Amino acid sequence: MITDARVLQPEFTPQEVEHRNQEVNVLSNALKPIMNQEPGETTLLLGPSGAGKTCIARFTTERLRENVLDINSQYINCWQDYTRFRVLYRILEGIGQTVDIHRRSTPKDELLDRLCNYDGPHYVIILDEVDQLEDKSVLYDLYQMRGLTAILITNREEDLFSHLDDRLTSRFESSVRVNFDKYHLDELVSILEARARWGLSERAIGRQQLALIADAAAGDARIAIGILRNAARQADQQGTEMITTDIVEGAVPDGRAEVRRKAAEKLRKHQRVLFEILTDEGEMKPGELYDEYCRRVDDPKTKRTVRNYLQKMEHYRLIIADGKKRARTYRPRTDLS
DNA sequence: TGTCCACTGGAAATCCCGGGAT
DNA sequence: ATCCCGGGATTTCCAGTGGACA
CATH class of the missing domain: 1.10.10.10 (Winged helix-like DNA-binding domain superfamily/Winged helix DNA-binding domain)
Structure with missing residues (x-):
């Protein structure tokens, strides 16, 4: 049944993206100066969860890497790394500079010094769920670093700006914004179709069942893929070759509960x-x-x-x-x- | 309309812990 | 073994706010 479990994982980034050409283009243009060794523009990706923000950020960065000989990149989820220290640490980690960092010998301003003195290949960082940062001053630090371009991701612009001081707000006013909407039903179906094609055996699931999943996910691709993953798992356990409507219906609450359980675990x-x-x-x-x-x-x-x-x-x-x-x-x- | 006060959330002080230094 | 430091967690302090109620 499951031929490639990776493509059903939440963090999987596909080789091709669907229904987001416009968004990819805007982001690509913002990053384009990097191809001439110049800093790209700071970009804000906005929209509800499961609308493809993270996926598009990773996809576009990856594509840039294919076009530019030498570039570093790092993905940072601010939900997990929510302090200034941890974010700076992660940024250094992306360029392999953390080996000898200890709290005693390297106060946090040395982390910053090191980043400011960075003169390696251009560095793209993706700050996901950036509104979750407890100490937003790290955003100010980012502006002091050369050769670094930031992509910031958040659900709502207000969540981010309500806690910023004026100095930072004015810096971000000029940044490029890309708005993401929830996926339409048919868009979700074709996304699911692709995942089923890559990750499941042939004819494992029909279009009708995919539509059922898409409908239950209400525009959220992450939930949709979660339901598909659960359905495939259950079919595997039952030893059937087809994901039936019954199995999908059983997997819907699990797919949603999983999101909640993951949060509750924390x-x-x-x-x-x-x-x-x-x-x-x-x-x-x-x-x-x-x-x-x-x-x-x-x-x-x-x-x-x-x-x-x-x-x-x-x-x-x-x-x-x-x-x-x-x-x-x-x-x-x-x-x- | 004015007063009361339960509640929020920012800022600063303080506690606590792990890990290097002596 | 003990001291000291930095960082995160928690507490302390408090100004501000807007329902409730006279």
């Missing part, structure tokens, strides 16, 4: 307790939530810390915060699209 004990309370109780006011939290753990954190946790969980799309100030309530997220 939660630590106290955050998990908060999440469980909201799952048990439904919508709650902040005060009630905190009281219940104190009852369930023996070493409660302060209210302020709990607010930070809740904020983070909202970013993870695990919970929803409604209302402002006094009228705020928290509830678990159930739709997950």
